[in-house]
Amino acid sequence: MKPWRRRESDARTNPQSRLRTADIWPLAVLGLRGRPARAVLSAAGVALGVATMVAVLGISSSSRAQLVTEIDALGTNLLTVTPGQSFGGQSVTLPKSAPAMVARIGPVLGASAIGDVSANVYRSNYISPANTEAITIYAANTNLLSTLQGSISQGQFLNGATSHYPAVVLGAAAAAALGIDRADGSTVVWLGNQWFNVVGILQPLALAPELDRTALIGFPVAETVLHADGSPVQIYVRTNPTSVAAVQSVLAATADPAAPQDASVANPTDALTARADASAAFQSLFLALGAVALIVGGIGIANVMVIAVLERRGEIGLRRALGAERAHIGIQFVAEAALLAAIGGTSGSILGAAATATYATARHWHTVVSLPLLLAAIALALLVGATAGLYPALRASRLSPSEALRT
Amino acid sequence: MSALELDAVTKEHPGTPPVVALNSVTLTIGEGEMVAVVGPSGSGKSTLLAVAGTLERPTSGEVRIGGAAVQDLPDNKLSGVRSNQIGFVFQQYFLVPTMTTLDNVANGLLYRGIPAADRRRAAMDAIEAVGLRHRSNHRPGELSGGECQRVAIARAIVGQPTIILADEPTGSLDTATGQEILALLHELHDRDTTIVVVTHNREIADVMPRRISLRDGAIEQDSAAP
Numbered sequence: 001m002k003p004w005r006r007r008e009s010d011a012r013t014n015p016q017s018r019l020r021t022a023d024i025w026p027l028a029v030l031g032l033r034g035r036p037a038r039a040v041l042s043a044a045g046v047a048l049g050v051a052t053m054v055a056v057l058g059i060s061s062s063s064r065a066q067l068v069t070e071i072d073a074l075g076t077n078l079l080t081v082t083p084g085q086s087f088g089g090q091s092v093t094l095p096k097s098a099p100a101m102v103a104r105i106g107p108v109l110g111a112s113a114i115g116d117v118s119a120n121v122y123r124s125n126y127i128s129p130a131n132t133e134a135i136t137i138y139a140a141n142t143n144l145l146s147t148l149q150g151s152i153s154q155g156q157f158l159n160g161a162t163s164h165y166p167a168v169v170l171g172a173a174a175a176a177a178l179g180i181d182r183a184d185g186s187t188v189v190w191l192g193n194q195w196f197n198v199v200g201i202l203q204p205l206a207l208a209p210e211l212d213r214t215a216l217i218g219f220p221v222a223e224t225v226l227h228a229d230g231s232p233v234q235i236y237v238r239t240n241p242t243s244v245a246a247v248q249s250v251l252a253a254t255a256d257p258a259a260p261q262d263a264s265v266a267n268p269t270d271a272l273t274a275r276a277d278a279s280a281a282f283q284s285l286f287l288a289l290g291a292v293a294l295i296v297g298g299i300g301i302a303n304v305m306v307i308a309v310l311e312r313r314g315e316i317g318l319r320r321a322l323g324a325e326r327a328h329i330g331i332q333f334v335a336e337a338a339l340l341a342a343i344g345g346t347s348g349s350i351l352g353a354a355a356t357a358t359y360a361t362a363r364h365w366h367t368v369v370s371l372p373l374l375l376a377a378i379a380l381a382l383l384v385g386a387t388a389g390l391y392p393a394l395r396a397s398r399l400s401p402s403e404a405l406r407t
Numbered sequence: 408m409s410a411l412e413l414d415a416v417t418k419e420h421p422g423t424p425p426v427v428a429l430n431s432v433t434l435t436i437g438e439g440e441m442v443a444v445v446g447p448s449g450s451g452k453s454t455l456l457a458v459a460g461t462l463e464r465p466t467s468g469e470v471r472i473g474g475a476a477v478q479d480l481p482d483n484k485l486s487g488v489r490s491n492q493i494g495f496v497f498q499q500y501f502l503v504p505t506m507t508t509l510d511n512v513a514n515g516l517l518y519r520g521i522p523a524a525d526r527r528r529a530a531m532d533a534i535e536a537v538g539l540r541h542r543s544n545h546r547p548g549e550l551s552g553g554e555c556q557r558v559a560i561a562r563a564i565v566g567q568p569t570i571i572l573a574d575e576p577t578g579s580l581d582t583a584t585g586q587e588i589l590a591l592l593h594e595l596h597d598r599d600t601t602i603v604v605v606t607h608n609r610e611i612a613d614v615m616p617r618r619i620s621l622r623d624g625a626i627e628q629d630s631a632a633p
Contacts, residue, residue, distance in 0.1 A: 015487035018520025026523075033505050318501040321462065322562075323490020323518035325483045402462040405497065 019328045028335035039340060042304040046344030049294030050377045054352025056286040058369040059359050066365040074149050074207050076269045077244050081235040081255045084264040092262040093231045098255040102235055105254055107243035112147040113232035114138040117222045119192030121215045123178050133177040136214045139222035147236045148208050155183030155200035162199055163218025169200035173212040192226045207268050298384040305337050305392035316396055317404030326397040333393035334386055341385020345378040408474050410570045410601040411436040411459055416468035418454050428454035430624040441596040443612035444605045446621035452605045460493050460572045461485045473569045490518040494563030496573035500555045502547040508558050509543045515562035533565040537591060553584035570601045
């Protein structure tokens with residue numbers, strides 16, 4: 001055995017306690033390892049809160065990204081012109097020449113109008129006239145579908161020939177409401193007191209969802225058979241993508257030169273994006289729920305740490321005897337609480353990201369979970385944990401060493 | 408230079424009337440001395456140890472450790488005195504159950520700001536000094552009571568303190584194991600370590616070079632007194 005001799009050390013001349021930063025985390029880990037089950041349970045509370053928040057934000061950003069992708073695919077260069085209201089409040093109409101005038105604007109690639117038809121459509125002439133299924137009839141130009149970049153699911157869209165005859169193309173929702181799923185020319189509907197052949201059924205129109213519950217017929221047949229006046233109620237305008245703003249600024253004056261203030265111009269993309277943002281406001285409720293869960297998790301950690309301080313009086317006393325300052329004891333307990341919360345925050349982030357991925361995959365969306373979101377979630381959990389640890393740490397550091405040792 | 412000096416130290420615990428745990432105790436323990444403090448329960452032994460170890464402040468009087476008065480130092484300076492100059496050994500060992508012998512002993516240097524590798528190196532020396540080299544990687548649950556107390560003693564000496572304060576170090580051990588621990592303390596004493604053992608056990612005190620007996624907070628007898 002080597003001789004054991006005391007040496008004078010430098011520390012003796014200036015006695016001071018010091019806890020290295022590198023030793024703080026091992027201390028925190030040590031404290032949690034003593035009670036692993038309790039650590040897991042109290043971290044689970046924080047994990048739940050963080051997972052909720054990450055999943056809510058992840059799913060909403062995934063859904064928004066999906067919408068933006070869809071809109072971009074359809075093009076953001078579609079504009080609409082509708083008759084507004086006159087100064088007196090009466091509704092006004094656009095001139096019949098408006099679509100042709102608009103189409104002559106340089107960067108306009110295509111313009112297509114729909115017009116009002118005062119008629120209803122029924123599956124057969126035996127249906128009660130009151131049972132309209134809320135389906136609107138419009139007269140439509142033959143280039144409507146290409147202007148909207150929509151697609152047909154059955155049959156074909158109106159063309160130069162079918163526009164003159166009793167032929168109808170049904171929107172997706174209208175076809176479903178009437179119970180029609182075939183457009184091979186064998187199906188007829190009772191429209192404006194006569195039979196119309198169903199020549200086509202549309203896919204849902206992403207940029208013009210207002211047309212999904214309509215039945216579209218040609219302008220010529222609308223005017224001759226159903227006595228429509230042929231004036232447009234809405235003009236869809238597809239422009240050169242680089243000149244959207246320029247076209248938008250001249251559109252009203254071109255459509256209705258006599259009374260440009262009566263024509264209102266809109267970009268349906270804006271409306272769709274605004275709608276997505278509006279639904280995001282709904283998510284704040286779920287976010288608040290997540291925040292409440294996180295706070296409850298934090299209180300759970302505070303609770304567990306207060307119990308730990310009571311149970312570990314001996315350890316606290318020993319550490320004071322070994323030379324720990326009050327602050328060192330406090331730091332140890334804050335670090336333990338923060339570590340608990342960080343474990344909860346990290347597993348909650350992973351859980352939330354996994355929930356987002358599962359949901360997005362099930363809906364065939366791209367999963368959008370941003371790294372800053374995950375880091376912010378972990379940082380938030382860390383903050384909650386450190387705050388929760390403050391009170392227990394204060395209690396631990398205030399224990400008198402000799403009393404703590406008297407366990 | 409003396410390792411520990413108490414000069415007219417009085418300690419009262421608040422209450423009505425206040426409890427006088429130490430009543431004007433004056434004593435000097437020189438470097439390299441080995442002293443037993445004995446007395447029945449309630450005689451003030453534990454308070455004496457707490458005051459000498461800077462765990463409690465005296466109500467009045469002066470406490471000098473390694474020649475420097477400590478009774479008026481702020482709390483964090485007292486911590487510094489403990490981490491650098493005092494080694495404690497308790498009846499209950501106070502070992503961390505999830506740590507090995509080596510790490511438990513290295514804990515004795517934790518609040519000195521020494522890097523972990525250096526702490527382990529010093530701990531290994533201390534473990535050898537208490538004869539537990541073969542147990543350095545065992546956890547307290549795998550050790551006998553006597554071995555646990557050896558680990559605690561190694562933790563107390565690892566920082567080479569001015570003085571070791573042992574509070575009933577054999578209190579939880581059977582007689583034979585207690586004798587082994589006493590033999591170890593004697594061995595450390597032979598190598599110049601200053602040791603104060605507080606005990607209520609006369610047999611233990613009787614084998615110490617110097618005995619101080621307390622009664623009602625005052626020194627009743629000091630074998631070194633003229």
